[in-house]
Amino acid sequence: xxxxxxxxxxxxxxxxxxxxxxxxxxxxxxxxxxxxxxxxxxxxxxxxxxxxxxxxxxxxxxxxxxxxxxxxxxxxxxxxxxxxxxxxxxxxxxxxxxxxxxxxxxxxxxxxxxxxxxxxxxxxxxxxxxxxxxxxxxxxxxxxxxxxxxxxxxxxxxxxxxxxxxxxxxxxxxxxxxxxxxxxxxxxxxxx
Amino acid sequence: xxxxxxxxxxxxxxxxxxxxxxxxxxxxxxxxxxxxxxxxxxxxxxxxxxxxxxxxxxxxxxxxxxxxxxxxxxxxxxxxxxxxxxxxxxxxxxxxxxxxxxxxxxxxxxxxxxxxxxxxxxxxxxxxxxxxxxxxxxxxxxxxxxxxxxxxxxxxxxxxxxxxxxxxxxxxxxxxxxxxxxxxxxxxxxxxxxxxxxxxxxxxxxxxxxxxxxxxxxxxxxxxxxxxxxxxxxxxxxxxxxxxxxxxxxxxxxxxxxxxxxxxxxxxxxxxxxxxxxxxxxxxxxxxxxxxxxxxxxxxxxxxxxxxxxxxxxxxxxxxxxxxxxxxxxxxxxxxxxxxxxxxxxxxxxxxxxxxxxxxxxxxxxxxxxxxxxxxxxxxxxxxxxxxxxxxxxxxxxxxxxxxxxxxxxxxxxxxxxxxxxxxxxxxxxxxxxxxxxxxxxxxxxxxxxxxxxxxxxxxx
Ligand code: SF4
Numbered sequence: 001x002x003x004x005x006x007x008x009x010x011x012x013x014x015x016x017x018x019x020x021x022x023x024x025x026x027x028x029x030x031x032x033x034x035x036x037x038x039x040x041x042x043x044x045x046x047x048x049x050x051x052x053x054x055x056x057x058x059x060x061x062x063x064x065x066x067x068x069x070x071x072x073x074x075x076x077x078x079x080x081x082x083x084x085x086x087x088x089x090x091x092x093x094x095x096x097x098x099x100x101x102x103x104x105x106x107x108x109x110x111x112x113x114x115x116x117x118x119x120x121x122x123x124x125x126x127x128x129x130x131x132x133x134x135x136x137x138x139x140x141x142x143x144x145x146x147x148x149x150x151x152x153x154x155x156x157x158x159x160x161x162x163x164x165x166x167x168x169x170x171x172x173x174x175x176x177x178x179x180x181x182x183x184x185x186x187x188x189x190x191x192x
Numbered sequence: 193x194x195x196x197x198x199x200x201x202x203x204x205x206x207x208x209x210x211x212x213x214x215x216x217x218x219x220x221x222x223x224x225x226x227x228x229x230x231x232x233x234x235x236x237x238x239x240x241x242x243x244x245x246x247x248x249x250x251x252x253x254x255x256x257x258x259x260x261x262x263x264x265x266x267x268x269x270x271x272x273x274x275x276x277x278x279x280x281x282x283x284x285x286x287x288x289x290x291x292x293x294x295x296x297x298x299x300x301x302x303x304x305x306x307x308x309x310x311x312x313x314x315x316x317x318x319x320x321x322x323x324x325x326x327x328x329x330x331x332x333x334x335x336x337x338x339x340x341x342x343x344x345x346x347x348x349x350x351x352x353x354x355x356x357x358x359x360x361x362x363x364x365x366x367x368x369x370x371x372x373x374x375x376x377x378x379x380x381x382x383x384x385x386x387x388x389x390x391x392x393x394x395x396x397x398x399x400x401x402x403x404x405x406x407x408x409x410x411x412x413x414x415x416x417x418x419x420x421x422x423x424x425x426x427x428x429x430x431x432x433x434x435x436x437x438x439x440x441x442x443x444x445x446x447x448x449x450x451x452x453x454x455x456x457x458x459x460x461x462x463x464x465x466x467x468x469x470x471x472x473x474x475x476x477x478x479x480x481x482x483x484x485x486x487x488x489x490x491x492x493x494x495x496x497x498x499x500x501x502x503x504x505x506x507x508x509x510x511x512x513x514x515x516x517x518x519x520x521x522x523x524x525x526x527x528x529x530x531x532x533x534x535x536x537x538x539x540x541x542x543x544x545x546x547x548x549x550x551x552x553x554x555x556x557x558x559x560x561x562x563x564x565x566x567x568x569x570x571x572x573x574x575x576x577x578x579x580x581x582x583x584x585x586x587x588x589x590x591x592x593x594x595x596x597x598x599x600x601x602x603x604x605x606x607x608x609x610x611x612x613x614x615x616x617x618x619x620x621x622x623x624x625x626x627x628x629x630x631x632x633x634x635x636x637x638x639x640x641x642x643x644x645x646x647x648x649x650x651x652x653x
Pocket of ligand 1: 255534
């Protein structure tokens with residue numbers, strides 16, 4: 001599974017889930033429509049007009065890869081954050097560090113979190129900033145992320161089980177339900 | 193036998209099986225749900241035709257999106273009302289215990305479950321809410337999950353997880369006057385940073401935690417997530433057993449004694465090794481306040497904001513409209529919020545009332561007191577604290593998450609500062625453009641009385 005795309009550089013550290021999707025948009029009871037409000041309070045000014053300074057609103061940047069600063073996705077467990085990013089059209093988020101819950105939520109929604117070194121991240125940010133047409137390639141099978149037509153490339157880690165799930169579109173629920181007998185046996189002999 | 197930690201003991205006893213080169217299947221004893229992160233999970237199961245596996249191990253409440261005024265009347269906001277109705281329907285359909293709005297046990301999920309005895313030592317608990325870490329105060333493994341995982345637990349009472357690494361934070365010594373559990377945890381996070389705990393489960397140890405009440409321990413464990421840790425734990429002891437005893441859902445009589453005998457085996461073995469360990473002196477801790485837009489940006493109230501040359505730091509100060517190097521003492525404050533799953537238990541209101549008694553709220557301040565549950569609310573009235581608050585001009589509201597995340601009408605206006613006992617000072621967390629300063633209930637009460645931040649350490653003798 002390989003993705004080739006230009007990327008959007010969000011050069012901010014500690015992007016928390018309240019920024020990704022503010023609480024006032026959490027009232028929906030389905031998973032749709034969150035993409036419209038991703039980074040809402042950065043994308044729009046107080047008067048409701050688009051903030052032309054914010055990176056998502058700059059026409060020169062586009063693509064299905066979001067490259068973000070260190071410690072992305074900290075804060076609340078709201079999966080709405082992952083739905084919002086996926087809803088906007090991103091397939092991969094790159095950062096030098098992800099918060100635990102966000103990472104799990106992303107993987108459960110087909111959004112690949114790619115954790116890279118700080119050095120690689122800063123090189124990547126620079127390349128994209130100086131040339132918005134920079135194309136990245138993310139190869140899930142080989143677990144590599146690289147800038148096409150350059151020597152900038154790095155290996156990334158992903159849990160082997162999660163990788164199989166991502167590639168085959170499996171889901172944890174199927175796996176768990178298939179193990180119901182084991183679970184019932186466990187319940188019968190609980191030691192605590 | 194090898195030396196094991198409290199976390200190891202509880203985790204290992206819940207492993208159903210281990211996938212080769214992959215995660216483990218972890219059994220979940222108790223699943224707490226609320227209106228915001230459960231509807232999509234219910235829908236998913238329904239769409240796939242999967243029944244809820246163990247409905248009697250689920251407890252539901254409505255808290256995030258509920259009004260804190262006129263709870264006896266229909267909820268005005270249509271979307272909120274729909275979320276609440278959907279929760280009620282889903283629970284009814286699936287035979288799940290629900291303490292809905294107005295019920296005598298209704299409250300913030302992390303306040304309600306411990307006070308009902310749902311939370312017990314040695315169990316595993318999850319909720320679609322990151323502050324589920326609160327329940328670790330009892331020596332339980334408790335952590336927040338996303339909605340896909342809520343659906344997994346619905347379907348199987350299990351989760352697929354990789355065992356986190358272990359971290360221990362030790363605080364020993366004697367806490368100074370006016371230093372509350374909230375200050376202890378804000379201090380720890382200010383020293384370790386907001387991602388020091390990522391990938392870890394944290395145990396808090398040392399005499400400071402041993403001497404704390406259960407409510408104080410909950411305040412500490414609550415904010416484990418603010419240093420990135422999935423959860424925090426404190427070894428169960430007599431304080432824990434005493435607290436659990438006699439509560440609605442706690443085991444009774446002989447069954448309780450048997451449990452206690454088991455719970456006593458849980459504390460970390462002498463000599464067990466942690467992947468990471470930190471030590472702090474209680475004497476070094478002072479009342480704390482935050483000055484930035486993440487909970488790690490905290491200082492002692494008597495200190496000045498540090499000077500750092502980093503774009504994220506500067507962006508954060510610009511949002512707060514603070515200068516590097518300045519002190520927060522004497523900053524005028526117009527909003528004070530005492531509430532949230534961090535500090536909305538009876539002890540928090542006692543501390544506040546103690547300070548407020550005989551004083552008046554400053555005219556410029558709007559002060560909201562939001563109890564964590566109906567039971568806390570009832571206790572506030574019973575103990576006469578409400579009279580103290582009323583006389584001082586504070587507004588006691590009805591239970592819920594309220595201004596902690598501002599999903600309902602309790603929002604701090606654009607540009608205003610709020611000294612808040614909640615747990616997150618993110619941009620806009622308490623309302624679009626609002627500026628949050630995290631503090632203890634004592635600092636919050638003092639701010640409300642003075643109309644500005646004061647050096648509380650000078651007012652305590
Ligand atoms: S009080 Fe705040 S932190 Fe606690 S559960 Fe409610 S919204 Fe979350």
